[in-house]
Amino acid sequence: MLSIGQLAEQAGVSVKTVRFYSDRGLLPEAARSGGGHRRYGPDALDRLRLIRSLRTLDLPVPDVSRVLDEEDALEDIVAGQLREVGSRLAALRWREAALRLLTDCTARERAERLRLVGALSTPPGTDALARFWRYWLPARLPARVVKAVVDQAVPAPPDDPTPEQVLAFARLQDFVITPCFVSGPRANTNYGQPEVHLPGKGYRPAVLYEGLPEAYELASAALRAGRAPHRGEALDCFVAVHAASLGRRDTGDFRRDLHRMLAAEPRIDLYWQLTAEILSPPPGPPEPTPGAADNWLREALAATAPAPDYGRVHTAT
Structure with a gap:
């Protein structure tokens, strides 16, 4: 004793x-x-x-x-501690990158950057981005379709960000919480909506949003290979999905109509530009986003859509 x-x-x-x-x-x-x-x-x-x-x-x-007291408790507790430590380290890396962002810039840039990063938690969450997409998507989409779109469209905050990624994420969050999106784009008449989002236009949005990921994946393969927009499987899939959502056939007339309609739609290119900066910081090659794939497909459609047939013009000789 x-x-x-x-x-x-x-x-x-x-x-x-x-x-x-x-x-x-x-x-x-x-x-x-x-x-x-x-x-x-x-x-x-x-x-x-x-x-x-x-x-x-x-x-x-x-x-x-x-x-x-519990024989098997150590493994679970250590795993939980590792998660907590990882979260703390990620927060410290975000703080470090945010502080570096405030160096080597003009006074005006510093003030703007300070405003942007001051609105971020460390590490930041993605609730505002997910909320933006739930507002942006058409009303009454099935929950599984909404979840699939949100999962694909919302970038995860990197664990070890560069200062440029911190700035891009801060700008992205600032973009989605601007007044035209706070109550949802559908509620703001000053911010246009794609035809597919509007009632009474004949679209079946669920068909469109369920089918687009396949077309985007095919286009992403071409983007990774550095291929210019062209005819092929990706474009055919893209057009077929739009045709199915409208209950029409893929014809030359439909492709002309689709090109005209897509060219007139409002865009959220800034969202995809900032997302690309978050996912693929320089100097690495950019990882295609759904927005980049959509742009590639629209350019392919514009380049290959049949020209209008106005009929032959007969002149007297």
Whole structure:
């Protein structure tokens, strides 16, 4: 049996530390002396050393208690601590990149950048971006379609961002919370909506948004290969999806109509430009976004849509 002083000396800690762990139930005493002094059994030294090791890893006392009492608790607790540490490191990297962003710029740029990054949490969340897409998409889309679009369109904040990525993310968040989007674009008559989003235009939006990802993936392969917009499977898929959503056939007349309609639609190119900057910082090659794929397909349609047939003009000879 060891006294509290002997146990503290052998473990290399203070008596106060032993008493702290004892009072919290982590280090049960085996008995008390006739004078009421604590006495510890032969296993107490190993248990105290284990407690010290766990506390060195910054495990809180309740987690230490679980490890001591539950045989399989350590693995779960360590995994949770790793997640927490990863989150803290990501926050520190975002803070560092944001601070670097404020160096080597003019006073005017610094003031604007400070306003933008001041609105970001570290690391930032994506709720504002997801909310933007739920507002932007047509009303009454099936929930699974909305989720698929949001998952594809919302960029995840990088764990170790560059200052340029911090600025792009801050600008992207600033873009989606501007007044024309706060209550949703559908509610603002000053901000146009694509035809597919408007009721009474004959579109079946769910058909369109379910089919577009396949066309975008085909176009993305061409973009990665550096190929210019052209006829082929990607464009055929893109046109077929639009035709199916309108209940029409893919004909020359339809392609002319589709080209005219898409050319007149409002765009959110800034969103996709900033998303590309977040996903593919220089000097690496840009990773195609759905917006880049859509632009490629529209250019392919414009380049290959049949010209209007005005009929032959007969002149007298």
